Amino acid sequence: MTESADRENETAKPAQQQETSDQNEIYGEDGSIRQDYLAAIGAAIADRDVLFLRDQVIPLHESELGDLLEAISGSQRQALVALLGDDFDFSALTEVDEAIRLEIVGALPNAKIAEALGDLDSDDAVYILEDLDEADQREILAALPFTERVRLRRSLDYPEDTAGRRMQTEFVAVPPFWTVGQTIDYMREEEDLPDHFSQIFVIDPTFKLVGGVDLDRILRTKRQARIEDVMEETRYRIDAEMDQEEAAQLFEQYDLLSAAVVDENERLVGVLTIDDVVDVIHAEADEDIKRLGGVGDEELSDNIISTVRSRFSWLLINLATAILASWVISLFDATIEQMVALAVLMPIVASMGGNAGTQTMTVTVRALATRDIDIYNAGRVIRREAAVGLINGVLFAAIIGVVAGLWFANSSLGGIIAAAMVVNMLAAALAGILLPLLLDKIGADPAIASAVFVTTVTDVVGFFAFLGLAGWWLALA
Amino acid sequence: MTESADRENETAKPAQQQETSDQNEIYGEDGSIRQDYLAAIGAAIADRDVLFLRDQVIPLHESELGDLLEAISGSQRQALVALLGDDFDFSALTEVDEAIRLEIVGALPNAKIAEALGDLDSDDAVYILEDLDEADQREILAALPFTERVRLRRSLDYPEDTAGRRMQTEFVAVPPFWTVGQTIDYMREEEDLPDHFSQIFVIDPTFKLVGGVDLDRILRTKRQARIEDVMEETRYRIDAEMDQEEAAQLFEQYDLLSAAVVDENERLVGVLTIDDVVDVIHAEADEDIKRLGGVGDEELSDNIISTVRSRFSWLLINLATAILASWVISLFDATIEQMVALAVLMPIVASMGGNAGTQTMTVTVRALATRDIDIYNAGRVIRREAAVGLINGVLFAAIIGVVAGLWFANSSLGGIIAAAMVVNMLAAALAGILLPLLLDKIGADPAIASAVFVTTVTDVVGFFAFLGLAGWWLALA
Numbered sequence: 001m002t003e004s005a006d007r008e009n010e011t012a013k014p015a016q017q018q019e020t021s022d023q024n025e026i027y028g029e030d031g032s033i034r035q036d037y038l039a040a041i042g043a044a045i046a047d048r049d050v051l052f053l054r055d056q057v058i059p060l061h062e063s064e065l066g067d068l069l070e071a072i073s074g075s076q077r078q079a080l081v082a083l084l085g086d087d088f089d090f091s092a093l094t095e096v097d098e099a100i101r102l103e104i105v106g107a108l109p110n111a112k113i114a115e116a117l118g119d120l121d122s123d124d125a126v127y128i129l130e131d132l133d134e135a136d137q138r139e140i141l142a143a144l145p146f147t148e149r150v151r152l153r154r155s156l157d158y159p160e161d162t163a164g165r166r167m168q169t170e171f172v173a174v175p176p177f178w179t180v181g182q183t184i185d186y187m188r189e190e191e192d193l194p195d196h197f198s199q200i201f202v203i204d205p206t207f208k209l210v211g212g213v214d215l216d217r218i219l220r221t222k223r224q225a226r227i228e229d230v231m232e233e234t235r236y237r238i239d240a241e242m243d244q245e246e247a248a249q250l251f252e253q254y255d256l257l258s259a260a261v262v263d264e265n266e267r268l269v270g271v272l273t274i275d276d277v278v279d280v281i282h283a284e285a286d287e288d289i290k291r292l293g294g295v296g297d298e299e300l301s302d303n304i305i306s307t308v309r310s311r312f313s314w315l316l317i318n319l320a321t322a323i324l325a326s327w328v329i330s331l332f333d334a335t336i337e338q339m340v341a342l343a344v345l346m347p348i349v350a351s352m353g354g355n356a357g358t359q360t361m362t363v364t365v366r367a368l369a370t371r372d373i374d375i376y377n378a379g380r381v382i383r384r385e386a387a388v389g390l391i392n393g394v395l396f397a398a399i400i401g402v403v404a405g406l407w408f409a410n411s412s413l414g415g416i417i418a419a420a421m422v423v424n425m426l427a428a429a430l431a432g433i434l435l436p437l438l439l440d441k442i443g444a445d446p447a448i449a450s451a452v453f454v455t456t457v458t459d460v461v462g463f464f465a466f467l468g469l470a471g472w473w474l475a476l477a
Numbered sequence: 478m479t480e481s482a483d484r485e486n487e488t489a490k491p492a493q494q495q496e497t498s499d500q501n502e503i504y505g506e507d508g509s510i511r512q513d514y515l516a517a518i519g520a521a522i523a524d525r526d527v528l529f530l531r532d533q534v535i536p537l538h539e540s541e542l543g544d545l546l547e548a549i550s551g552s553q554r555q556a557l558v559a560l561l562g563d564d565f566d567f568s569a570l571t572e573v574d575e576a577i578r579l580e581i582v583g584a585l586p587n588a589k590i591a592e593a594l595g596d597l598d599s600d601d602a603v604y605i606l607e608d609l610d611e612a613d614q615r616e617i618l619a620a621l622p623f624t625e626r627v628r629l630r631r632s633l634d635y636p637e638d639t640a641g642r643r644m645q646t647e648f649v650a651v652p653p654f655w656t657v658g659q660t661i662d663y664m665r666e667e668e669d670l671p672d673h674f675s676q677i678f679v680i681d682p683t684f685k686l687v688g689g690v691d692l693d694r695i696l697r698t699k700r701q702a703r704i705e706d707v708m709e710e711t712r713y714r715i716d717a718e719m720d721q722e723e724a725a726q727l728f729e730q731y732d733l734l735s736a737a738v739v740d741e742n743e744r745l746v747g748v749l750t751i752d753d754v755v756d757v758i759h760a761e762a763d764e765d766i767k768r769l770g771g772v773g774d775e776e777l778s779d780n781i782i783s784t785v786r787s788r789f790s791w792l793l794i795n796l797a798t799a800i801l802a803s804w805v806i807s808l809f810d811a812t813i814e815q816m817v818a819l820a821v822l823m824p825i826v827a828s829m830g831g832n833a834g835t836q837t838m839t840v841t842v843r844a845l846a847t848r849d850i851d852i853y854n855a856g857r858v859i860r861r862e863a864a865v866g867l868i869n870g871v872l873f874a875a876i877i878g879v880v881a882g883l884w885f886a887n888s889s890l891g892g893i894i895a896a897a898m899v900v901n902m903l904a905a906a907l908a909g910i911l912l913p914l915l916l917d918k919i920g921a922d923p924a925i926a927s928a929v930f931v932t933t934v935t936d937v938v939g940f941f942a943f944l945g946l947a948g949w950w951l952a953l954a
Binding site for chain 1: 507508509510538540541547548661664665667670673674675691692693695696697698699728729730731732734751752754755758759762763765766767769770771772775777781784785788789791792793795796799800802803806807810813814817818819820821822823824825827828829832833835836838839840842843844847848849850851854858861864865868869872873876877880932936
């Protein structure tokens with residue numbers, strides 16, 4: 001990562017451009033904010049040097065300001081926001097962790113927050129509002145002008161994680177009978193356009209969505225052409241109640257830049273844009289990785305107590321399954337007493353099964369998330385995983401059989417661990433594919449629960465197969 | 478997932494729109510292609526019913542055709558591509574797994590491929606070309622018209638995974654002294670524009686990049702305004718040699734829709750668009766998840782042999798670490814012989830350490846990937862993880878101490894396992910944070926190697942602490 005960060009640094013800011021891109025220079029070679037920049041900001045905060053801070057901070061992109069806020073201490077953050085006053089760009093709050101956002105917003109009076117939110121795009125305003133408690137939300141909304149209030153209220157009325165909650169309520173919409181020339185003239189005259197847009201929407205008098213036109217299409221069409229002749233019917237409209245993850249999948253599948261969001265009466269209520277969707281894609285991938293790792297939706301800025309709490313429940317479930325595995329071992333305590341080598345070797349069988357099961361499970365969970373697995377190929381994938389498990393099982397059975405046989409100078413012991421290995425690797429493959437499929441089928445998130453079930457299966461089967469076979473063989477001998 | 482897929486289905490295609498969105502209807506309620514649709518396509522392929530196939534397949538979006546290709550069998554794929562002939566949309570090949578892409582392209586003569594690639598956007602053509610062997614690449618390029626050949630050659634000359642390899646070489650560029658009106662007139666007249674664009678670039682006579690203008694800015698500006706007055710200097714230009722992951726991070730950080738790609742002389746050579754970047758973001762997240770799960774860059778369409786091979790090496794490393802852990806146990810075989818309960822309980826200590834270590838490692842690897850961790854907060858994060866490990870260690874020590882003490886009616890044994898648990902949970906936290914940081918520091922990918930090192934530490938420390946303490950206590954008694 002360090003290497004490629006260096007490369008970015010060389011290439012993103014060529015020498016002859018440096019004077020125009022000073023802002024980029026807040027990042028050092030490793031991609032994090034430069035230490036001397038942080039020191040200068042910190043000193044200016046301590047000195048209450050508002051002029052210097054304005055000069056440094058106002059030109060920053062909202063994401064750069066977000067990174068800066070995350071890099072300084074809590075007390076510095078409060079002081080910086082206070083010193084900047086109206087010059088503090090609230091949209092930077094959409095770029096920081098929730099804990100930091102709440103900390104900053106929590107320290108400001110509601111009237112101040114309302115004033116700042118009025119200047120933001122509606123999606124950014126909603127993003128900041130949604131985490132506040134209801135009393136604060138109400139007070140802030142009440143302080144906003146009527147149209148703003150109605151817009152934000154509408155977004156907030158949609159459930160969390162829906163397209164309606166994420167959409168921007170500023171958009172450009174024209175009637176189908178306008179000409180391209182009229183449309184361009186309208187955009188030249190109108191003051192109140194969204195900051196950025198890549199598509200204009202076509203609506204009927206009742207605000208029902210009729211279609212959409214990409215801006216490049218407008219630009220390559222003669223002025224006299226009518227909008228209804230150049231528009232496309234929007235195949236990929238998004239219902240405001242749609243889950244944001246579903247919406248993100250539509251964007252990805254059809255390479256959309258923006259899409260109309262409609263209410264239950266087919267009326268245009270907002271627009272969802274690709275930058276929000278990129279955030280959703282990232283958040284979903286993050287969620288999958290973290291759930292597979294057993295850390296829920298923890299963030300780096302969470303404090304010790306909430307981190308302990310969120311990890312505790314996962315570890316508690318794991319403790320229960322570990323005790324279950326121990327109970328399986330305890331069934332064979334007489335066998336182990338007879339031959340301590342079994343205690344030495346048994347973790348190998350369990351560990352190999354656990355890892356093989358995790359491999360299969362990872363592929364399955366990922367394929368479910370990206371919808372690469374479905375009822376048509378599930379059968380084929382299950383057979384493939386079983387075959388892979390069996391082949392790797394036989395290969396590792398041969399290796400561990402020889403190793404164990406030589407180690408304890410006991411070829412029967414080698415044979416027993418080899419047999420147990422084949423059994424457990426096959427069980428691992430089947431658990432790794434079938435458990436996530438089953439969890440998905442019953443509507444549970446396969447990422448969150450698969451890991452614990454899969455390793456439970458491989459521990460229990462591993463110990464049972466190895467110690468059971470050994471006990472049977474010792475009884476024969 | 479099934480639930481939300483249902484919701485999408487209800488909402489994405491409202492009843493009054495269904496006649497216009499028949500194409501969407503190839504997907505069933507679970508988000509995969511409908512079985513009856515597949516059956517109809519399969520029957521038409523068997524009957525060589527070209528008319529029906531054209532009617533069904535030509536209106537599909539490239540990603541829908543890609544899904545169809547992945548859902549049918551290999552022989553059906555070959556037959557479908559052959560039957561469609563020139564009506565087969567080659568851009569669908571950018572939507573399927575590499576194995577399927579090579580299978581389809583491999584069955585076609587190079588002249589045919591050249592003809593098809595000529596119709597594609599350059600980035601799609603390069604995507605298909607780059608996986609072919611060099612002889613085929615040369616032959617296909619030789620069959621293309623001169624300008625096409627030069628463009629594709631240029632992209633292919635950039636290393637894999639760079640912006641230059643991913644960029645599209647079709648773009649709109651105008652001189653700075655043009656007016657907005659002239660620019661619009663040019664776009665209305667020019668036949669050879671890219672299919673979609675959201676930004677036009679401004680270049681000097683030597684093709685050096687001067688700036689860029691978003692289309693919405695063009696549309697809201699009077700005709701007589703000059704381009705140089707409305708353009709923005711492109712702060713976020715991308716060097717063609719830049720790693721695609723770095724480029725993706727710039728897109729994400731600055732919410733870009735497209736960005737100019739320049740060569741080493743600052744000349745504009747192409748444009749990178751957000752849809753390519755979304756693919757990169759997805760691929761990188763996929764890579765992280767799969768590497769953490771020990772399955773490298775495996776794809777679902779890989780055959781059994783290559784899957785076995787790719788997983789084997791990871792399992793082999795795990796076997797070596799499992800044998801190391803067993804060796805630690807073997808040091809205490811006399812102790813276990815004295816008290817078999819130790820063999821029953823020891824996997825609990827190792828397993829809890831492994832899980833706690835995986836939690837910390839997951840957070841760390843993810844934070845490194847998203848650059849949320851850096852030299853400024855590393856110290857704080859390390860202290861936090863150590864504190865969390867210690868607190869959870871103490872909590873679980875208390876639980877397992879009581880459980881083990883009651884189970885074996887031996888309070889000393891409870892005390893021993895409790896002490897070992899605290900030690901191992903602390904070791905897990907430190908290994909989970911320090912190993913990924915170290916791997917990242919030395920330029921290794923923390924996602925690929927952390928898991929095996931972390932569980933090695935927790936196994937070895939877990940067995941050593943528990944059995945060592947027990948041995949010491951038994952020797953005293």
